[in-house]
Amino acid sequence: MSSGKSRRLRRIFDDDNKTVIVPMDHGVTSGPIQGLINMQGIIDKLIAGGVDAVVLHKGIAKNVNTKRLGLIIHVSASTNVGPDVNWKVKVCNVEEAIRLGCDAVSIHVNIGADHEHKMLAELGRLAHECDEWGVPLLAMMYPRGKNVRSEHNPQLVAHVARIGAELGADIVKTNYTGDPESFRKVIEGCPVPVIIAGGPKIDSTRSLLEMVYNAVEAGCAGISIGRNIFQHENPTAITRALVGIVHKGLDVEEAMALLKESTYL
Numbered sequence: 001m002s003s004g005k006s007r008r009l010r011r012i013f014d015d016d017n018k019t020v021i022v023p024m025d026h027g028v029t030s031g032p033i034q035g036l037i038n039m040q041g042i043i044d045k046l047i048a049g050g051v052d053a054v055v056l057h058k059g060i061a062k063n064v065n066t067k068r069l070g071l072i073i074h075v076s077a078s079t080n081v082g083p084d085v086n087w088k089v090k091v092c093n094v095e096e097a098i099r100l101g102c103d104a105v106s107i108h109v110n111i112g113a114d115h116e117h118k119m120l121a122e123l124g125r126l127a128h129e130c131d132e133w134g135v136p137l138l139a140m141m142y143p144r145g146k147n148v149r150s151e152h153n154p155q156l157v158a159h160v161a162r163i164g165a166e167l168g169a170d171i172v173k174t175n176y177t178g179d180p181e182s183f184r185k186v187i188e189g190c191p192v193p194v195i196i197a198g199g200p201k202i203d204s205t206r207s208l209l210e211m212v213y214n215a216v217e218a219g220c221a222g223i224s225i226g227r228n229i230f231q232h233e234n235p236t237a238i239t240r241a242l243v244g245i246v247h248k249g250l251d252v253e254e255a256m257a258l259l260k261e262s263t264y265l
Helices: 003-009 026-030 039-049 094-099 116-133 154-166 180-188 205-218 235-248 252-263
Strands: 019-023 053-056 070-074 104-111 137-143 171-174 194-197 222-224
Touching (some): 019 235, 039 235, 104 116, 104 154, 116 137, 180 194, 205 222, 205 235, 235 252
Parallel strands (some): 019 053, 019 222, 053 070, 070 104, 137 171
16 A cells, blocks of 8 residues: 555544544535534534544535544535436546545445446546555445345445455445344455445434444444434534444443433533
């Protein structure tokens, strides 16, 4: 790995080689949804909670202060009002992201979608571009399409994670498979660090903490969770609790206690 990539990764991963990332690229897909109205306000709350990095589109990155956070610029997009929300197209290049001060770039690829082949080609080209510039690449890899019965199927998740690594990603984000044993196999089959997505909004905070705890126990390198953090009633408190699990080795009960304590600070 180049020295440039190594230096940038140290601004995303802590000394324990784990990371807590909050993706906030949802404004293109879904518009100004709850939690992402005031972007500087939510970023400040995440900083207070101890988050390591955020994922933003280039236009938002121009207009917010991320201070000491790792900055990941998302380079692909689609909207939920278009003809194919699963077809992510490139909307930014690595040079643009570097000018914005990025520490990494990220791309979303849906395996099983009608335009999978075009997204795979773009992933391959972007990996080459990142290598040339010394910028880490986070590949958000999901099994998603009309023939995908379950986006959490362990074999499918292992396959899409491996695709990300095979085509040049430095970090792979994918779905948690539901239990540590099956997710451990996903990690074993992927030669680069794997982090988990948060998925749709989870009603139970305890369920979120349990999922993250089990994924960390399985050996994942951290989390990249959006709605379940920025739409939480107290984004700072839930971030502290998740940071406690990922970086400090807290169990679920200890994280729940920290959450309650942080809520009243």
